[in-house]
Amino acid sequence: MIDKPTGPDLEPGTQNALDALLTLPEPTEPEWSALHASIMAAAGERLARRRMVAAPVRQAPTRIRRRRWLATALPLAAAAAVLIVIGRPRAPALTLDATAEALLADISDVEFSRLVAGHEDAVGLLLLAVQDENEGTP
Amino acid sequence: MSASLPVAADLDDAALVLRARRGDTAAFDVLVRRFLRPAVALAFRILGQREDAEDIVQESFIAALDALDGFDLRRPFTPWFLRIVLNRALNARRSRDRHPTESLGMEVRADIAPPSAAVEEREAREWVRGALERLPERQRTIMQLSGFDGLSSAEVGELLSIAPGTVRWELHQARATLRNELATWSGGGS
Numbered sequence: 001m002i003d004k005p006t007g008p009d010l011e012p013g014t015q016n017a018l019d020a021l022l023t024l025p026e027p028t029e030p031e032w033s034a035l036h037a038s039i040m041a042a043a044g045e046r047l048a049r050r051r052m053v054a055a056p057v058r059q060a061p062t063r064i065r066r067r068r069w070l071a072t073a074l075p076l077a078a079a080a081a082v083l084i085v086i087g088r089p090r091a092p093a094l095t096l097d098a099t100a101e102a103l104l105a106d107i108s109d110v111e112f113s114r115l116v117a118g119h120e121d122a123v124g125l126l127l128l129a130v131q132d133e134n135e136g137t138p
Numbered sequence: 139m140s141a142s143l144p145v146a147a148d149l150d151d152a153a154l155v156l157r158a159r160r161g162d163t164a165a166f167d168v169l170v171r172r173f174l175r176p177a178v179a180l181a182f183r184i185l186g187q188r189e190d191a192e193d194i195v196q197e198s199f200i201a202a203l204d205a206l207d208g209f210d211l212r213r214p215f216t217p218w219f220l221r222i223v224l225n226r227a228l229n230a231r232r233s234r235d236r237h238p239t240e241s242l243g244m245e246v247r248a249d250i251a252p253p254s255a256a257v258e259e260r261e262a263r264e265w266v267r268g269a270l271e272r273l274p275e276r277q278r279t280i281m282q283l284s285g286f287d288g289l290s291s292a293e294v295g296e297l298l299s300i301a302p303g304t305v306r307w308e309l310h311q312a313r314a315t316l317r318n319e320l321a322t323w324s325g326g327g328s
Contacts, residue, residue: 010313014320017262021270022282024182024191032174035192039170039199040163046203050161 147171151215159206170199173216176287177223183282184227186267194230198223217296224297228279269319277312280305
């Protein structure tokens with residue numbers, strides 16, 4: 001039940017009728033399976049399209065989501081390393097926390113390579129995003 | 139990523155979403171299995187028809203798949219997805235209310251009961267259904283959501299984008315209305 005509703009209790013008969021109205025007649029397992037299969041079939045083409053499209057491109061951030069994306073798409077350290085390579089952009093979205101600021105202060109090329117290893121696609125996209133941001137691309 | 143990599147069913151929702159974003163069929167399959175029952179149960183509470191509820195849930199999973207890139211992985215998946223289901227169910231109900239057909243009666247469980255008791259129960263359900271439909275939409279929806287899957291008023295409020303206190307107030311009002319209407323119906327009806 002919802003946490004102790006403040007309204008007057010319903011008559012038991014009313015409550016029972018309400019419960020009966022709101023309770024799903026339990027489908028059989030074959031019925032659940034059929035529904036599940038139907039959903040998966042409907043999703044199949046979309047999932048296939050997602051596999052075909054390079055994930056970083058598909059996830060290219062819209063302008064409105066860029067700030068959030070920049071904060072989550074990469075490990076913070078890798079994002080910070082990228083910023084070192086591209087220089088401090090004037091993009092206001094690229095505000096990092098203290099950990100990243102510390103990384104920005106002192107990092108070698110070797111350390112950069114180590115940080116971005118395995119994240120090349122995302123780093124590439126981040127670079128594009130930063131370019132867009134700096135160029136004011138909508 | 140392969141479409142058929144095995145996916146541990148105990149992966150958390152965010153991990154499954156991440157994989158599904160890349161087109162991982164197995165991950166999406168686990169998400170569907172995980173949320174199918176609550177989604178159908180939720181849609182049924184709003185629509186009162188199992189077939190309609192199943193249609194809405196199928197649409198909702200596809201809509202969720204389309205919107206997966208916009209899902210914030212730091213937030214819980216359940217309310218995000220159930221809100222999709224709820225919004226679609228509410229839209230379908232509004233559309234149905236605007237264009238009523240002959241078979242608007244809500245499905246009910248086929249309880250086995252003696253004929254006279256069954257008639258009384260059916261009458262009670264019809265009365266409650268009518269009373270429910272006469273409530274203001276928000277009260278009606280809150281009434282339908284209360285008791286669903288142990289949702290708290292805060293969680294109901296999150297689904298409806300309203301404050302928990304408002305949920306409690308609307309629920310109070312709805313129950314009072316039903317109770318008052320009951321008093322005028324056949325000496326109490328139960």
